[in-house]
Amino acid sequence: MLELRVVSPDPAPQRYKPSRFNHFHTLPSGERLAYNSLSNALAVLDQGGIARYQYLAGGNPPDENNPIDQGLIEGFFVVPESFDEISYLKVLHLKRRFDNTEWSLTIAPTIACNFACDYCFQRHHHGKMAPAVQQKLVDLFNAKASAGLKRFSVTWYGGEPTLAWDVIQNLSEAFLKISDEKGVDYQATIVTNGYLIDEKKVADMVRWRIRLAQITLDGDEASHDQRRILHSGKGTFSQILHNLQLFRDTPIFVHIRVNVDNRNKEEVYALLDRMTQEGLAKVEN
Numbered sequence: 001m002l003e004l005r006v007v008s009p010d011p012a013p014q015r016y017k018p019s020r021f022n023h024f025h026t027l028p029s030g031e032r033l034a035y036n037s038l039s040n041a042l043a044v045l046d047q048g049g050i051a052r053y054q055y056l057a058g059g060n061p062p063d064e065n066n067p068i069d070q071g072l073i074e075g076f077f078v079v080p081e082s083f084d085e086i087s088y089l090k091v092l093h094l095k096r097r098f099d100n101t102e103w104s105l106t107i108a109p110t111i112a113c114n115f116a117c118d119y120c121f122q123r124h125h126h127g128k129m130a131p132a133v134q135q136k137l138v139d140l141f142n143a144k145a146s147a148g149l150k151r152f153s154v155t156w157y158g159g160e161p162t163l164a165w166d167v168i169q170n171l172s173e174a175f176l177k178i179s180d181e182k183g184v185d186y187q188a189t190i191v192t193n194g195y196l197i198d199e200k201k202v203a204d205m206v207r208w209r210i211r212l213a214q215i216t217l218d219g220d221e222a223s224h225d226q227r228r229i230l231h232s233g234k235g236t237f238s239q240i241l242h243n244l245q246l247f248r249d250t251p252i253f254v255h256i257r258v259n260v261d262n263r264n265k266e267e268v269y270a271l272l273d274r275m276t277q278e279g280l281a282k283v284e285n
């Protein structure tokens with residue numbers, strides 16, 4: 001008996017190209033810091049990692065058992081040859097824009113500030129968000145929550161938001177009440193210079209579901225105190241460092257932001273050493 005079998009050829013191996021969103025920086029160690037601004041992935045590549053990146057980016061097929069290859073693919077450092085990154089980005093953007101189930105707001109309760117940083121325009125402003133504007137925000141959130149909103153996230157921003165703590169309190173309490181009544185998952189972030197943080201404010205933040213605080217230190221004490229100063233000209237580094245300890249044993253995650261430029265680029269490593277000395281490096285609550 002004659003048996004006829006159709007045998008499919010092995011599919012062609014997937015080939016990759018370098019992402020157009022890659023950024024590389026050579027570290028003092030000779031390793032390369034790789035950042036992909038589409039996926040937000042960050043990697044340190046040693047000689048072996050650089051060789052694998054160049055191999056894949058040259059159109060050679062990946063080794064599915066090689067964790068470096070898989071990491072480079074997952075981080076979008078290399079993408080399939082046929083993958084259109086710009087179209088992908090447009091789809092992500094439009095999906096987010098027309099999604100009625102999630103809403104993110106950045107709210108400046110004031111643009112006044114207690115600092116006079118030499119690179120900032122916001123220090124000259126005064127005043128707070130008016131009660132009528134606060135009420136409009138609450139009404140808008142209430143309407144969205146009634147129309148099926150599932151997640152709401154707020155970033156408290158400024159100026160310096162701790163100068164308008166009463167506004168943050170009013171809005172947070174209203175947002176929490178509506179969220180709990182309508183089943184919306186609510187959480188917040190705060191961007192603050194950290195100077196006026198105290199134990200009460202940290203306790204308030206926990207109650208108001210502020211999960212992340214971003215606080216700036218612009219290098220070590222000397223370089224920070226040259227640029228991030230009070231209106232009196234006094235430096236702020238030591239007070240901020242003291243206040244950072246208040247977040248220990250709380251559910252609030254703290255990001256330290258460092259604005260790096262030619263004036264302080266050498267002091268960044270000294271800041272990292274200082275944070276380690278103060279027990280503030282890699283703190284897990």
Ligand code: SF4
Pocket residue numbers: 113114115116117120121122123158159160193
């Ligand atoms: S703390 Fe922020 S808002 Fe205030 S002066 Fe400095 S950069 Fe500007």
